[in-house]
Amino acid sequence: MALVNHNVAARLLPCALVLLSVTLNLAITAFSAPTEAEVLLKFKASLGDSVAALSSWDPAKPPCPGGSWAGVLCQDASVWGLKLQNMGLKGKFDMEILKDLPLLRTISIMQNEFEGAFPNVRAISALKSIYFADNKFFGEIKADAFDKMTGLKKIDISHNQLTGSIPTSLTTLPLLTELKLQQNSFTGQIPNFQQDRLTLFNVSANQLDGPIPDKLTKLDATAFMGNDELCGGPMPPCPSPTKVPVGTIILCVLLAVAALASIFVAIGILRRRKEDPVAQNQNVPPASQVHKKGPSVDMDSVEKGVPPAESEPVKNSNQISVRLTFLREDVEKFDLPDLLKASAEILGSGVFGSTFKAAIGASRRVMVVKRFRQMNNVGREEFQEHMRRLGRLRHNNVLPLVAFYYRKEEKLLVTEYIDNANLSVYLHGNRGRGVPSLDWPKRLKIVKGVARGLLYLYNELPSIVAPHGHLKSANVLLNDSWEPLLTDYALSPIVNQDQAHELMIAYRSPEYKQQSRITKKTDVWSLGVLILEVLTGRYPSNTSPKERGNETDLAAWVQSIDRADWKAEVFDKEMAGKKNREDQLIKLLEVALGCCEPDMEKRWEIKEAVERIEKIKE
Template sequence: MMAQHRHATILWGHSRLMVLLFIIILHFVMCSCKSDAEILLKFKESLKDNGALSNWNDTKPPCSGYNENWVGIICGNGTVSGVKLENMGLAGVIDVDALKELKILRTISLMNNKFDGSLPNITELGALKSIYLSDNQFSGAIPIGIFDGMLSLKKVHLARNKFSGEIPQSLITLPRLRELMLQDNEFEGEIPQFRNGMLKSFNVSDNELTGEIPRGLSHMNATSFSGNEGLCGAPLESCSPAKLSVGTIIIVMILVALAIAALTSVVVILYRRKQMLEQEQATVSPPGHRKAYSTDLDIMEQGGASPEHRTNGKKRDNNTKLTFLQDDREKFDMGYLLKASAEILGSGIFGSTYKASLSGGQAMAVKRFRHMNNVGKEEFHEHMRRLGRMSHQNVLPIVAFYYRKEEKLLVSEYMENISLAVHLHGNTSRGLPCPDWPTRLNIIKGVAKGLLYLNNELPSLMAPHGHLKSSNILLDRSFNPLLTDYGLVPVMNQDRAQEHMIAYKSPEYKNNGRITKKTDVWSLGMLILETMTGIFPSSFLQQGSKRNDMDLVSWVESVVKEANADVDQVFDKNMGGKQKSEREMMKLLQIGLNCCEAEVDKRWDLKQAAERIEQVKQKDNDNDQEYNSIRLSN
């Protein structure tokens, strides 16, 4: 009896000790975190508030029942869930780094104030549901991927500012977006292809937009598009083929002027020739006069050539010539390329890409790079010749290049099926077929083969590709993948490369400031997860951002490893093939996770990853024993 009593006393003592230890740890954790008051006061420091926020003070917490002392603060569950500072004459800098510490911040509204400059890096606030920044003085182009990964975002209001450039394509990737207000700005280009029924409220009136209104927005009121002279299609007037745009009219006028100039030149030449013949001179003038066109590459945006700079009969220097990397291809000069009708395919971080339709039906893709100006001419030529020797069925050859200090051109064949990114994320709005499971598996296998080839042919490069993502996987007529934008790390300006190239988003660079031979393997893993889930990886967010939500790798891993979990929720529902191929799909998914291992030493090398990918079949094997333990594999 005494022994039992002593045993109970010891257990009680241990229990008290554990409780005390838990209280100490909890106190330490709570004390180490900033309070909502501290966070908001830090946010206030960068504002020019003219006394509008004078009642913000740390005497009473903002969500303690006394939030009348914290003007504009919205509370939920005892903490700050929204910041609503409207019509206060505020200016200064919006401190996103401070706001991102508000863990359940869902709404921010700073409408009708005096904020200016570029749009803040709202990507940091990944859990936001509503953003209201209308009626300020923001200006400049909005980064194309600034909304990537903001999967909870429902409302975006940026009206009545001075934003310019194109409407960010990343908006179409937001699955819950319902309201988009962009009126009274200076946006230009075409409206992104939003899915049918995606938006309930939409307004882009009084901008400088052009092109046909996407079918998914045709049900909107016509006033949502007014004030854009270049827009057509329902609910506005139809895009009549006979109705020429201003750009087309300019091109026609240029071509007419060129024709007249050419005809005049012929007349002058024939007249001079007749004079020389009459004088019985031995020397005759040339039978024709070929005009040289401007090297100002901005004319490509107008879809034609400009006659502004003429040679006046003098020979142009060699820096206006395209340098071809393959001897067996038909050659054409810069003037011939610039005379081709040009269609802009997209604008990215490093420049724009055009489709140039040459005479005879051949189409080329021309990509402009503006961030290679730190590379010398000889170094650039040598590196391009090195890349020009690449020859593999899954690597897109560089046909030719053009060097100028301010910008560079890379010319390659145009792929009719565009990119994997378009088919994964923009196929519905473009009316394109959604790739099924066999097609996706074939694409991943081809990508792995192409990467392995680059790894063998470019051994001196730490990351032979360096910028592997779904938009850099082009698809030919048979949906075979071709890698593009490879091997560019050595010739990119390092500040831009480190800020935007995919290799520099890897865990090893974020943690240790370096890329390794396995960095392309990490990119391959992210590509596999994106292809299988149909979701943009959150790793494509801006460099250095902190994610409030679980990233794609963690989410897939948590579902795969959970006992009795419904793994069907991981796979893209548009992919199909689950009934006959679930085991093989799971294999590929697990390969993607192994490639995404954060610790470089534990991550597979490229050869191992390629071999395992090649072993994946289109259909399940009933005798396959590997599936039984696949969820627990490393």
């Protein structure tokens, strides 16, 4: 019997030792693991001096239950979430510290000043929601940053300074319902999102290009606006695969170019034949045979240097001109062959067409050439007369037209290159590139310049109902002195009317939506929207290429906020130099709302708007 007991004890001894080891390990772990209070206090210490809002984090009191610690969300007796919004917190956001909170499922640090690289969110793989909007995180996010975070449902990392591609690991999150990436500097194409649950999606005001994935094509255009090279779905159609790629040099898009080489060869052969008696006896094909390879040119006009407008009328529809018509005498003249030889760079592709810059001639002067695709219905004489009218405009805040090219299938407008970017880039696209945000004095200067330029167009083009017609931040160029220059103005008389309502801002005004017409106050409405964009830093919904009319515009958003909260909630937090100038900001905001009045009878006249803007001081 004793022997049996001894055998049983021998068999149980290893099990006892294992049990004892496990018990000891659990005890050691329990003893060494930091408490939730210790974790949060360590996180607080990592933020340096920016923790005044966390003064209630008292080590003498537990964070849970009871909710005595500001911003700490509890479930039963454990920390479930952190809601640290708009607390003035700065520095690095260290997810590694917070991984010791075992039940943490949601983090919101929106509207603070956290900076540095995007946090390592995978340190807490069980998170369900991440709200990091309105901070200063910069740089690229790794493609696998969200791998294996299978419970993640909501992500908001908008209004930061993030660059590079959208992380492909976002497409692998099975429960994802909300994704907000707007107001960053993401580049490249949108990954192929396949989630059926994804109902809220926004990538507006980035630098994305290419086709919108099929799963996202039914979303509203406001989810994609501010990415001029996105196409498909609610955005402009993608180019046909059979067309020449956008990246080819400028004149590859011109139908006339294909014939130029044979034309110039024919010119040279004919001249040599005429001047050289020996050459006259050679077996040279007749000119009629040479010209069968391409359209003919009005040779008298070309050789005499007479612009197409002053040359004899075109004799048949196959004739083309290789000359540009210049509207200014103070620039070096060049023609299409000069453009063929110039180094060119694509600046972008918008609703009207492609824009290029090219260094021309011996001086290498940089010019901008914009190709328009929606003017095929306008006749030669009407087009040329309108261009000459625009060519006579001279104002410090209106970009002058240098030259133009007319062909029924092709219209080119040439302007000088402005080395600084457009206003939209400075308001929405430069975060993360080391370029500071526009301060209040610069913004006021820009608004005043835009208003002056717009008033000038009203005075000089009284017969045009909306003298600008396409006023938006992307059409306001900024020179080195931060003086604004209006561009893409006065195009409504020559744009195909059946396409104008899809292309031009004037046709998205309240009066066009309600009564299908534009008026003398339509540009005033556009000015008001632009001022709101400058003051708030928000992208206006009504510049969407295919606006549905259901989204809240900037004016409605401002008016929905109590006036007492305007200073705290309305103005762009990136606007330096606005302190102690709130009264001037309020005055300009009131001007914007007066310009954005939906009722045309109550909306201000352009003269009144400009006078009120001029009274506002820096």
